[in-house]
Amino acid sequence: METLEQQTADTREEMVDIRKNFWDEVTVNFEDSVEMAESYASLKQQAEVLSERERTHRQAAMQLKTLRKLKSSPYFGRIDFQEDGEGVDRVYLGIASLRDAADEDYLIYDWRAPIASLYYDYPPGPAQVETPMGTVHGELKLKRQFVIRDGEIRSLFDTGVTIGDELLQEVLGKQSDAAMKSIVGTIQREQNRIIRDERSRLLLVQGAAGSGKTSAALQRVAYLLYRFRGTLSADQIVLFSPNPMFNSYVSTVLPELGEENMQQTTFQEYLAIRMGKSFKLENPYAQLEYALTSELDSGYQARMAGIRYKASTDFVALIERYLGLLGQEGLKFRDVTFRDELLVSADQIGEYFYALDSAIAIPNRLRLVAEWLLGLLKERQKAALEEAWVDEAVELLDKDTYLKAHQSLKRQNRRNREDTFDDFDRERELLGQYVVQEQFKPIRARVRKLAFVDLKAAYVKLFNDPAFAASLSGSIGKSLPREWPDICKQTTSRLQNRTMAYEDATPFLYVIERIRGFQTNTSVRHILVDEAQDYTAFQFAYLKRLFPFSRVTALGDLNQSINAHAASDENTGFAALAALYPQEETETVVLKQSYRSTRPIVEFTSQLIPGGNEIQPFNRDGKRPTLTIAANEEELHRLLQARIEELAAEGNRTIAVICKTAVQSAIAYEALRNDSKVRLIEKETATFEPGIVVIPSYLAKGVEFDAVLVYDASAACSGYVKESERRLFYTVCTRAMHELHLFAVGNTLNPFLGGEAANYYDVPGTRSSDTTPVHTL
Structure with missing residues (x-):
């Protein structure tokens, strides 16, 4: 600790000096390309030195923090294990490893090390442990627990397969704090199974209230960060929490174990980001408040039926059938205009789109349409250079815009090795090009963003004519709720008023993402979904497409399904989520013991x-x-x-x-x-x-x-x-x-x-x- 304290103090001083003197040795001359290159190299070197010092300081500070915790409570468990044909090894377990400075032997093993599984999984007697070298067999001679506080052993006792009641009583009997605590000293066998699972692509944890689901999931994150150190980082893990306050509640667990916090969000926050300002988005609590308080409203029964149906696998199947149909017909487009002139009509775009090979996915066909439209815009842009409005626009350029354009054109001339333009006609020509480019820039940007597709209309079309959806549903052997006509009226009315009900948000985003192409996140390796019983079939289908390469840990309790759509278990996320993954890649753990309450x-x-x-x-x-x-x-x-x-x-x-x-x-x-x-x-x-x-x-x-x-x-x-x-x-x-x-x-x-x-x-x-x-x- 003394060494690290000195190291952090020294690196902190170095960082301060570098920041103070960052610009002292740097001169910048924008006119001299050689000096510019030297300045860039100098800046880059300074920044790299600073980054290295910051990294060293951060790592030392984290290690120092861990050692301070170990000093207060160095270990919580001990096992004596005798490998077949070998002597007895005495192993102490704590929140982090500690080596003897002299001979490099481990004094304390991190609770995540393979040897720690013996402590969590076996009573004294025959035992085995998986190691990088293979399975090791032997006998567990002793299993002992400690309660150490402020560097003093308060109590110790030997125990069997379950982590002893004495330690749990000591932990659970305390008054609650503002944050969830680490449970590494009281992990039970089933919780250990959750924490150390490395095989499953989908890990489903169904547990009673207070069974330690969330705690085990957070320890699982700490284990994965330890097990795959160097190939997995905290920013490659995302936790979807039930609400922002819960994020605060669990935010201390990983730092307490010496790990950085993973990304934390709520599904609602994610929807709000993707939805932007296009709609006024209802949140799930407003939806639930409506379900609990508005039973006397005239449209209540239809709204509730709509909430349940739009959460179901039947609605997912209907949307998939509808998207298949849009590949053949029915996609709505918008006119492309320039200065009130119709350049390409919606009908022309539709004809071009549906003339393309239908075997090509909709997003890829739309990109081909965008390329076609950009080509037409390029031709129209050339023609615009000869039009009278361009001269008028050049005359009306304000001073700042003129100078900006002038500087831009000077740089362009230097790149093209042209002489500076003193000729009035040449200047006029180049300024005209600038004006036309600026006029066409937003149109090109909208085309690249596929704004020529009416995405809102693509979703609304499902509800414009109740008979249309009925025919689609019938074609796949499904039936619609009897309140469907009223559901359609409510849905179209809200969307026309730019209001997005919570039950529509995910299906709407799913439809538009399937049309324009999913913006997938391939860097996230693990996602954890807490209170998974409250997610809909659509929400899980959306998450799977959003994070196509992620492993999923879903935690929940069907007895705590409280959302408005949770009238029947078929609408809950568990069954719908399991259907998205192969059975051989899915593991289910059921926790029946409740620890929270007396x-x-x-x-x-x-x-x-x-x-x-x-x-x-x-x-x-x-x-x-x-x-x-x-x-x-x-x-x-x-x-x-x-x-x-x-x-x-x-x-x-x-x-x-x-x-x-x-x-x-x-x-x-x-x-x-x-x-x-x-x-x-x-x-x-x-x-x-x-x-x-x-x-x-x-x-x-x-x-x-x-x-x-x-x-x-x-x-x-x-x-x-x-x-x-x-x-x-x-x-x-x-x-x-x-x-x-x-x-x-x-x-x-x-x-x-x-x-x-x-x-x-x-x-x-x-x-x-x-x-x-x-x-x-």
Whole structure:
């Protein structure tokens, strides 16, 4: 550490000196080509030296940071392994490797090293490990765990195949922080399988709430960066998160392990970039807010049917059939004009396009059309030089434009080895060329961008005539929703108003990209998709074409499918995603153990969903969930305030009042903000911080809190009443790590709190054996 501290200080001084004196030794003479070349070489050399020093400083600083962490907690595990026919090797495991300076022997092995698999995968007894030299067989003599804090061993114990309950209890029993923590000391066998998978092109991870899916995925990134050091970098990995706040929540995991963060984005952010300013783009939270609050709107049923259908594999098949038809007929084009003169009509472009060989893909044919149009523009540009408007335009050139044109033409003359032009006619001719070039430049640019294709019309055509889509759907043996005519009206109306509904955004981009050619990203090697159950078939089809060479790790839980399209499992991304990859290249891992919440909370939440009995709670004791009934809204807010103060006094660092909708969140926030240091989480919130928050249900996904207060568990319309809201209610309740408290106004609860679930929560003021004094629908 002392060596590195000196090294970083020295390189920092060098970098400062180079930056201060960067221009001192450089002279620039634009008139002398030899001096220009020398100046360029000098600048290049200075920049390379600076870049090398910055790289050295960055690497040393990262290594120093890692050593400081090791000093505080050098290792978390030890295994004694005896290879067949050899002596016993004692191996210590930590977040990074550490070698003895004298003999180069490893004192501590990085948890990602091959030997560490023995720790995660085997109990004491026969074991084997894969190494670069082949499979090594032997016996695991000892498996020991340590809790080391601030350089002191706090506890140690021997354990079996699972990483011991003692260490998990120590980690999970703590209060939550503002950021997700590394779990390298508590990785379980199934999580290790996820982390070290190198074979699969598609890795599907289906896991119960709190099963460590996201944590394992982030450790997987750290493992891949370690395993393929030199050939894989962090900027070749992309994480698609559920929302911007989640990006903040997980942003510290990789740096904590000494790795750079991968690229992080949301699918919505990506859509917004690709859509540009062409449309006002709806976000998924606005769509979900509509689904949860607008049931009485006249077009609600048609909109919801449209959301579900446009998320389905049936709609993907319809679009593919439609794109096939556009290769034969029906693609719409725009006129190419110049100064109000029609140069090439849309009909002429269409005739030329469809006269080309239909075996050529649409994007390639459009490029041939663009070349043809550019040739016609070149001829028209030559003819324009003789037209009277050019002389008028030359006369009207302002001083700056004239000088700019004049300098440009002087450079052109030097390149062409021509004498400077003092002749008035020659100058006039060259300035005329400049004017004409500038006039035609935007037209040529639009042609190169294929602006002569009416891409919006290509998508809208599917909805202009309901019978047209019906005939296409019938030709592939599919049927349309019975609300299709109304779906068509709503879709065309929105697009005419330049509004893009969230359910239309990906299909729209998919259609136009298939027409003009996908702008694929071939540099990204791995993508991770969290909350994958909320993605549509179209979104995964789009991602696969966008990242054609990437391996995919998709994480999710079907029981937490809360988006508006998730009415049936066929519309969720898992099945649609799996269909995109060969079965032999796909690996599926199911995680059933839940670690986030205490046993009483997991026992309660598992009653809320079908098949919940398969979820295995981790044996961490805690308080039973509670249900508090308020007589009215005013009393509800008073009871919430009292509970928040109680939880804060007990040391809970993150307390969430989770509301169903953003509208409800605003009401709760206004009622609680005067008496507490409460923060309102909105869809634009980009950072996750400790404290007391009021948050809509759908923004709480993927995040955990010490204590959760469910704002409305009643049977009112503001509560969770419909069967389609069961998963949303389950998702809300599973955000709690240590305490879960439900609140309701009135004597009627939502239907999910009845039946067996009623045996797993307490109602304050009654004996635990009493019947709950309220009714469920």
